[in-house]
Amino acid sequence: MFRFKFSHLATVGVCVTLLSGCSTTRDILTISDVKPWQRGALAGENMQLVSDPLEQGVDEHIYFSKEASSGGARVQGGGCGCN
Amino acid sequence: MSTLQHRLRLAACSLIAAAGTSEVQAVESPWQVDTSYLSYTEADDRVSVSKTLANLNRISDQGVVSVSLVHDTMSGASPTGAIRSSDSAVSYTSASGSGVSAGSGGDYSLGEFEDTRIQAGLGVEREHSRGLTLSYGGVVSQESDYESLGANVGIARESVDKITTYNAGLALTTDTIYRSDSGSTPEPLGNVQQGRPFSEGSRDTVDGLLGVSRVLNRSTIAQATVSFGLSEGYHSDPYKIISAADDQDRILANFHDSRPASRFRTTVFGKVVHQIKDTINTIHLSYRLYQDDWGVQSHTADVRYRHQLSKRHYLEPHLRLYRQTAADFYNRRLRVDEGLNPILPENGFASADYRLDTMTSSTLGLKYGVKLAASTDLRFRVEYLDQSFSTADYDTNSAVIFQTSFKYRF
Numbered sequence: 488m489f490r491f492k493f494s495h496l497a498t499v500g501v502c503v504t505l506l507s508g509c510s511t512t513r514d515i516l517t518i519s520d521v522k523p524w525q526r527g528a529l530a531g532e533n534m535q536l537v538s539d540p541l542e543q544g545v546d547e548h549i550y551f552s553k554e555a556s557s558g559g560a561r562v563q564g565g566g567c568g569c570n
Numbered sequence: 571m572s573t574l575q576h577r578l579r580l581a582a583c584s585l586i587a588a589a590g591t592s593e594v595q596a597v598e599s600p601w602q603v604d605t606s607y608l609s610y611t612e613a614d615d616r617v618s619v620s621k622t623l624a625n626l627n628r629i630s631d632q633g634v635v636s637v638s639l640v641h642d643t644m645s646g647a648s649p650t651g652a653i654r655s656s657d658s659a660v661s662y663t664s665a666s667g668s669g670v671s672a673g674s675g676g677d678y679s680l681g682e683f684e685d686t687r688i689q690a691g692l693g694v695e696r697e698h699s700r701g702l703t704l705s706y707g708g709v710v711s712q713e714s715d716y717e718s719l720g721a722n723v724g725i726a727r728e729s730v731d732k733i734t735t736y737n738a739g740l741a742l743t744t745d746t747i748y749r750s751d752s753g754s755t756p757e758p759l760g761n762v763q764q765g766r767p768f769s770e771g772s773r774d775t776v777d778g779l780l781g782v783s784r785v786l787n788r789s790t791i792a793q794a795t796v797s798f799g800l801s802e803g804y805h806s807d808p809y810k811i812i813s814a815a816d817d818q819d820r821i822l823a824n825f826h827d828s829r830p831a832s833r834f835r836t837t838v839f840g841k842v843v844h845q846i847k848d849t850i851n852t853i854h855l856s857y858r859l860y861q862d863d864w865g866v867q868s869h870t871a872d873v874r875y876r877h878q879l880s881k882r883h884y885l886e887p888h889l890r891l892y893r894q895t896a897a898d899f900y901n902r903r904l905r906v907d908e909g910l911n912p913i914l915p916e917n918g919f920a921s922a923d924y925r926l927d928t929m930t931s932s933t934l935g936l937k938y939g940v941k942l943a944a945s946t947d948l949r950f951r952v953e954y955l956d957q958s959f960s961t962a963d964y965d966t967n968s969a970v971i972f973q974t975s976f977k978y979r980f
Contacts, residue, residue, distance in 0.1 A: 510847070511844070511846060511847070511853075514787070514789065514790070514844065514846075514847050515786070515790050515842055515844045516786075517786070517787050517790075518786050518787060519786075519787045519788070521733065521785050521787060521788055523732065525788050526785070526788070528788055528789045528845045529785060529788070529789070529791060531845075531850075531852075533852045533876050533884075534791065534843055534845060534852060535843070536783060536791065536793050536841060536843060538843075538854070538876075539949070539975075540604075540625070541604050541606050541623060541625055541975055542606075542937075542949075542951070542973065542975070544623075544638075545606070545608055545621065545623070545973065549610065549955075549971070550892075553925060553931075553955075553957065553967070554868070554892060554894060554925060554929065554931065555862075555864075555866045555868070555894055555897065555925055555926050555929075556835075556837075556858075556860040556862075556866065556868040556870070556892075556894060557799075557835070557860075558777065558797050558799055558835060558837045558860070559795065559797060559837045559839035559858040559860070559870075560793075560795060560839050560841070560856075560858075561739065561779065561795075562722055562724075562739040562740065562741040562777040562778065562779045562797060567687060567711060567713065567716055567718065569644075
């Protein structure tokens with residue numbers, strides 16, 4: 488049975504990044520003065536730093552219980568005796 | 571019309587539109603409820619979790635008040651840390667009637683368990699003055715062998731031009747840990763057959779965070795945070811054991827998990843959210859570097875791409891890559907000397923918990939979202955988690971995660 492491996496996915500990730508072209512990377516890294524009336528695109532739900540808080544909370548809990556690392560984006564407290 | 575006049579007109583229009591939106595939000599849909607059901611199922615009948623969640627938000631001009639509830643039911647079998655071998659000179663039994671029992675036969679490398687967890691949280695976010703937002707909250711969690719109580723405060727300051735936001739946060743957590751069968755914790759590194767029960771374990775944790783987010787351009791926002799966590803108290807896992815075995819993996823004794831009484835964690839996190847040019851598709855990229863004084867260092871990369879199929883429908887592929895080094899005191903087994911006596915670590919710390927082993931992990935997922943009405947969203951996602959461990963006896967773990975969520979504003 489085929490199993491996903493880190494190396495496979497890393498390769499896919501690198502390929503996707505390369506295929507997406509340099510223009511997107513350039514667009515991301517371009518720093519410009521943004522006036523209030525130019526922020527329409529930034530107001531959307533999908534442009535929020537946390538676009539789905541419910542999903543983020545669940546993911547944090549899963550990885551907290553399955554890996555040795557935790558934290559990063561926010562502090563909220565709370566723990567569990569997860570297996 | 572001059573450029574300046576044109577911009578002023580646009581600015582006036584946007585301000586009116588923004589104020590109108592805010593008012594409509596405050597009057598027409600101040601409540602938002604987001605509910606979700608999730609199933610997490612590991613391969614080979616290992617851990618299975620059913621999770622039900624509900625978040626209720628009350629949005630007003632002054633801020634947001636949110637209440638969250640979580641209910642988990644967990645069951646299955648989790649690796650105990652014991653060597654996966656039926657050739658054992660000792661037996662391992664757990665108290666009858668407990669929620670956790672050893673595997674059948676001579677192989678007790680898996681411990682069966684069954685538990686329920688409930689969690690409740692309250693959060694308040696309030697704009698104290700122009701550009702200054704304060705937040706505070708609390709969370710309480712209870713299961714048959716673990717209690718957790720947490721509180722957090724945060725502050726966010728927006729620059730005058732609203733381009734940059736600085737934020738800081740602090741969280742305090744106090745946990746109580748015990749075995750569900752005995753109500754106590756076993757003596758760390760005590761022989762399982764002779765181990766003395768201690769009182770219940772307790773652990774206090776303080777987490778702190780400093781962050782900044784900035785609008786880079788019309789379609790990009792970036793975030794960077796540095797955080798730390800210091801915990802003091804009982805860190806061992808009362809159910810995990812480590813075997814002392816010879817080179818043929820014949821188990822001669824088992825010892826309870828034993829970890830240091832403190833842990834200091836540091837994290838650097840960065841994220842970029844970008845809307846692809848000439849589209850309404852967005853990409854979320856993040857990276858986290860984690861390090862602690864147990865010797866664990868990890869790298870996490872995460873990418874989500876939301877592709878809008880139409881104004882109402884979207885697809886969101888997700889890829890997460892993770893790798894970590896092992897904790898200094900992680901060992902698959904304890905060695906024995908020529909007289910077959912276990913060689914215990916000098917510092918007294920030893921754990922065979924597979925989660926402290928060198929690990930690579932990857933998650934591949936897909937989410938579908940649909941806006942059923944102006945105030946109603948539905949999301950489905952399925953993810954596949956695959957973990958590989960360096961030396962642990964159970965050297966792989968995989969799970970399928972399915973989640974369906976429903977959001978309603980009223």
